Amino acid sequence: MNTDNTVYQNPLTGRYAGKEMSYIWSPQYKHSTWRRLWLTLARCEQKLGLDITDTQIEQMSAHLEDIDFDKVAAKEKELRHDVMSHIHVFGELCPEAMPIIHLGATSCFVTDNTELIQMREGLKVIRGKLLKLMAQLAAFCDEHRAMPTLGFTHFQPAQLTTVGKRFSLYLQDLMLDFERVEEEIERIPFRSVKGTTGTQASFLELFDGDHAKCRQLERDVAAGMGFANVVAVSGQTYTRKIDYFVMAILSGIAQTASKMATDIRLMANMKEVEEPFEKKQIGSSAMAYKRNPMRSERVCSLARYVMNLPGNAAMTEATQWFERTLDDSANRRLVLPEGFLATDIILSLLINITNGIQLWPNVIRRHIQSELPFMATENLLMAAVKKGGNRQELHEVIRTHSMAAAKRVKEEGADNDLLDRLRNDPAFACIRDEFDSLLDPSTFIGRAPEQVTDFLNECIRPILGRYKAELDAASADAVNV
Structure with missing residues (x-):
């Protein structure tokens, strides 16, 4: 991390990013990968008969990581070419290999090949x-699959759902x-070996x-770097549609x-849910009582940035001239790493939030009770009709009391005293003893608990089972969330 406070620091790396993703997009990883590519190319060319010695290969192998970035910077100032600068500095460390x-x-x-490696990693x-996030959310959905909560459409109270069912919607999107x-x-x-305009002319010349042999070299270099697929044709660069994808x-x-974090922010406003809040965390410099959902807000903020990056990648693909033009370079130096770094941070934040999310069941129940009287009227109506009541007369009684209670x-x-009004109305005397059972919130949630169970068993647990070893070994980076 740059400690010079007189220069701009990228907050993605200086403030938020996880170590693993930061390393993948670091100069060290990038340029040591360049050296591994040069080594792999030399090995494959030697295997196909070019005059490359074991000593040259050994010298290159011995200097894959020891990059003198100050020397490279000085050489680039002289040559005005980043790749040639690294070739010269690498060649000084392995002088016999320099010619090849x-x-x-x-x-x-x-x-290009390094960027494909970085994106894959x-x-x-x-x-x-x-x-990890899916596993935590699955456990949360399972635990709360039958906890009734007020549903919303148009952000207006609607039929009940369950806490687990609501969060299963986010889990499905993640899946x-x-x-x-x-x-x-x-x-x-x-990309492998394609040459200057994608024709492999230089390699065809080398192999007389x-x-x-040109085709074999292409396959061997790709395999040496761990790739089974090679772009069929290219200009100088691989198609930038891959960046867009x-x-x-x-x-x-x-x-x-962003959808999940926004909902958490709305639920926090209703005091039904809170994200983790440290013992000495300050929510507001002025309002000491505040517990702002700052992690969820950060998720939404970073997500807004990431959601706009595909447009950049689309423009880069659309504006490539013929076999290549260099106006993609500076743009991609920003878009590719920052897209990955920001997404990595977003996921770390959500892992932190779901690991310590706090539900307030009493508040959830209070909100249900404030709206349940209106939702329960149809059940009460049907129960009274079954006991001999007149459906039209009962409907008018409910309508009259509903208007008065709402006013x-x-x-x-x-x-809302609608239920007390109905309970005490002679028209509903025939079911007065059944009111409590008819008003049990768990009878208003439909198949929500079963839907959650089926979804977890049929869709989520097979994925988690397939990656059990990776999941057991994985842990979120310790980032400043």
């Missing part, structure tokens, strides 16, 4: 945090995001016109996170 480093390659051999970190992360990790291709996945996660609530701020 980057043999046949163009700059995008290291830059970043998606693996995202996958691990999604798993859909997870499935796309899984697919992309398996599908993401490698042997097309089969990946950013769209991160945007999807941000959408899910009292609005004009006087009084409690």
